[in-house]
Amino acid sequence: MTTYRGVVARTGRLSRPAEPEDRTAVSADHVAGAPPGTATGRELGRIYRSRPRRDWNFTENLSSSSNASPYTRDTSDHRLIISASSLVMLMVGSIGFAAQAPVARTVGLVFYVLIGLGGAPWVLARSMRLPTRLAMTALTTLCVPTFVGTVMLQTRAWHPATAFVALAVVTVPLHVLGCRIAVRDRRSTRGRANPPGADRLVRLRRSLVRLARKHVNLSLLLSLGGGAICLVAALTHRHTDPGLWGFLPVIGPLWYAGLLLVLLSFAVSRASSDASVAIAVLILVLILTGTPALVYxxxxxxxxxxxxxxxxxxRTVHQMNTTVAVYSAWPGYFAAMAWVSDIAGIRDPMRLAQAWPVLLGFFRLCALRFLAGTVLKSRTTAWVAVALAVLADPIGADYFSPQSVGFVLGLLIVAIALSHYDSRMKVVALTGAGCALATSHQLSPYIVGGTMCILAVFRQIRPWWLPATVLAPAVAWAASHWSALKEFVYFGEVGNAKNFRPPATATAPGLERLVVVDLTVWALVGGILILGATAAAVVYRRRRGIEVWALACAPISGLLVIAVNPYGQEGIFRATLFGLPWLALLAAQSFRSMSANRPNVALVAILAVLSTTFLVASFGMDAANVIRPTDRQAFHQFRSTPMPPGSVGYLLMLGPGDLPSSPPTEDLTHLSVERETVEPPGAVPPVETATARSRRLTKAIVAYSRRDGRPARIFALWSPTSSVYGWEYGLERPETFARLREALRTMPGWSVRYEAGGTVLFEYHQPRRRSAAPR
Structure with a gap:
């Protein structure tokens, strides 16, 4: 039987899976008077447009299970697991809240917010396959908290519990009804396979045997075993202090053996069992995101x-209290996380930030799989594309930030635009996602909208005006907050070649960067070049297909946006991030054949090389990237110091690099001062003792604190993070920086306010001026 998605590849559209992710295939046999496979593209398009869109019809055969299609039977287990687990975890969270058990409350309610709320609208879509269901769950999960938090923040009516109860009243009945329908579908299916008179143990044994024959194979065993080994290795290296190369030199050979087993599982994967490939990719993502969360x-x-x-x-004052207006103007992500933290009882969101790459990694996996399944023919090839996209992306945009959510939402938006859903449903879904994206991040909506415009030019997105659903909310939100945005827009920089340069750090005279800095850069570039070369080979072989050129030109969108605004010289990384999935979709088509008789050596080879580049580029600079708890505690010691009315506190950062500080509040009572601010370039003598340097810095910060005439309290922060950063980038030797710390200890006027884990917070007590002697 010839399906619409099988034929559409010959009509100039992006190829679709031969076995669709949901029930959207239309047989060519339905064309009146035509034998199978003889329908024209126009006729098939007319059939496609006239068929019912059952995936979006939530009332589809809800009261009858006799009409269950094969897709309905396949999805009953998935629907039952999602709904039942959501209800159970909501109960666990509620009991934890009532019994004042913080762990149960946090685990249960976080699960319900991330899975239950997002999965509820789709539990009644009986024919929606698992990849599509998880992708739509991720889309809803990322949008609903953003809307709820933003509305409460903008209206100054912060009532998180009320909002959660209102959502639970709507979603819990959906999950209850979804469980009933899934159980009914499951019983109807199992009843035909097992007669009613059969013994329950016999039926259970038959079910387990069928499940084992279908899914259990060598690939699955290798991936599960490798994941377990990596988990054990990570748990035995908790509380690792990041040094040069991060955890890579200290994690031990056991962790690398587990990672190798997961990669080898791809070699023995078969096209007939895409479940084993999916589990291998999932475990690979968990290893790469979960190991840092456990060891640091x-x-x-x-x-x-x-x-x-x-x-x-x-959470405390129900508003964004900062002088940096651009943060206050785009509060969607922060409001969503504040709402989730209040609901789940998370006292310190830093724990949520530490686990965020793991949570986001799951959503990113769903988004990439949905996009790959929309474009590629084979399910196994789609999972290979996901693996390539993950390993070629060591940029690190998965941290606790609006950028991370913007990337995942962007993937989901483009995937929905490329899908064959009804245009009206597309508009509804894309407009909602576009509004959530517009209120969370400044740059992502324009890269996503530009990508959609390019695909529309190649006639891969229809209707052609669909990009407006993303660009219109972004432009409207930016226009309404132009006062906060205008200081970051420079029309004179449009088209400047410097926009494409990454941030640069100049080394000090007589010093050089460490090898780790150059190797991380080359590893990042090398992984992208390998993926790009593989994708270029596919483009060359299929250069006559318009769909291939659509994929190849999609990454241009990010470069065009950066040509207008460099985004603080970090835009090139953002453009690269959004371009990698399209290269992965092209490169994956080089590994379509997974024979039942021979291992896929080429796939494992490229995955091994990309894994090496990923580990070096992603974790090589962890010594300066990872937040040390003592640094954060020292900063909080400074921020918690009360200032008398009309006075201000200054915190001098003694070393280079980023530390866990925050923008100043509107009252301007606690201000962080970089060393470069009080020590302009060229002001440092070529040869200077630590004592002389400490005196010079003291005079400089004292003079800086008197510039506005307000009484001031002066602090200084010495951090091992700054010491490592200066060493890596050739700015200052560790021993030189350590002598500055010891000089401040003995210098009159300075005292230690806080010290732990190598971090030292100093406070300066200015000597009182002597009063004039009486005459």
Whole structure:
């Protein structure tokens, strides 16, 4: 039987899976008077447009299970697991709330917010296959908390419990009804396979045997075994202090053996069992995101601390209290995380920030799989594309930030636009996702909208005006907050070649960067080049197909946006991030053949090389990227110091690099000062003792604190993170920086306010001016 998606590849559209993810296939035999496979593209298109869109019809055969299609029978287990687990975890969270058990409350309610709320609208879509169901669950999960948090924040009516109860009243009945329908579908299916008089143990044994024959194979055993080994290795290396190369030198050979087993599972994967490939990719993502979350005591990005402070501000004062207006104008993500933290009883969102890459990794996996399943023919090839996209992306945009959600939402938006859903349903879904994206991040909506425009030019997205559903909310939101945005827009920089340069750090005279810095850069570039070369080979072989050129041109969108605004010289990383999935979709088509008799050596080889580049580029600089709890505690010691009315506190950062600080509040009582601010370039003598340097810095910060005439309290922070950063980038030797710390200890006027884990917070007590002697 020839299906619409099988034929559509010959009509110039992006190829679709031969076995669809949901019930959207239309047989060519339905064309009146035509034998199978002889229908024209126009006739098939007319049939496709006239067929019922049952995936979006929630009242589809709800009262009858006799009409269950094969797709309905296949999805009954998935629907039952999602609904039943959501109800159970809601009960666990509610009991934890009533019994004041914080762990049960946090685990149960976080699960329900992330899975239950997002999965409820789709539990009644009986024919929706698992990849599509999980993708739509991720889309709803990322949008609903954003809407709820933003509305409560903008209306100054912060009532998180009321909002959660209102959503639970709507979603719990859906899950209850979904469980009943799934059980009914499951019984009807199992009843035909097992007669009613059969013994229950016999039926259970037959079910287990069928499940084992279908899914259990060598690939599955290798991936599960490798994941378990990596988990054991990570648990035995908890509380690792990141040094050069991060955890890579200390994690031990056991972890690498487990990772190798997971990669080898791809070699013996078969096209007939895409479940084993899916589990291998899932375990690979869990290893790469879960290992840092287990071995380190903090997130792998210093900016996460700033975002956690914003979340805490919303929870306490119900507004964004910062002088940086661009954060206050795009509060969607922070409001969503504040709402989730309040509901789940998370006192310190830093724990949520530490686990965020794992949670986001699951959503990113769903989004990538949905996009790949929309474009590629084979399910197994789609999972290979997901694996390539994950391993070629060591940029680290999965930390606790609006950028991370913007990327996942962007993938889901483009995938829905490329799908064959009804245009009206597309508009509803894309408009909602576009509004959530527009209120959370400044740059992502334009890259996503630009990608959709390019695909529309190649006639892969229809109707052609569909990109407006994403661009219109972004433009409207930016226009309404232009006062906060205008200081970051420079029309004179449009088209400037410097926009494409990454941030640069100049080394100090007589010093050089460490090898780890250059190797991480080359590993990042090398992985992208390998993926790009593989994708280019596919483009060359299929250069006559318009759908191939659509995929190849999709990454241009990010470059065009960066040509207008460099986004603080970080836009090139953002453009690369959004371009990698399209290269992965092309490159995966080089590994379509998974024979039943021979291992796929080429696939394992490229995955092994990409894994090496990923580990080096992603974790090589963890010594300066990971937040040390003592640094954050020292900063909080400074922020919690009360200031008398009319006075201000200054915190001098003694070393280079980022530390877990936050933008100043509107009252401007606690201000962080970089060393470069009080020590302009060229002001440092070529040869200077630590004592002389400490005196010079003291005079500089004292003079800086008197510039506005307000009484001031002066602090200084010495951090091992700054010491490692200066060493890696050739700015300062560790021993030189350590001598500055010891000089401040003995210098009159300075005293230690806090010290732990190598972090030292100093406070300066200015000597009182002597009063004039009486005459």
């Amino acid at each position: 005591d903090g997130p792998r990005s210093q900016s996460a601390s700033k975002h956690v402070d914003f979340v805490q501000q919303i």
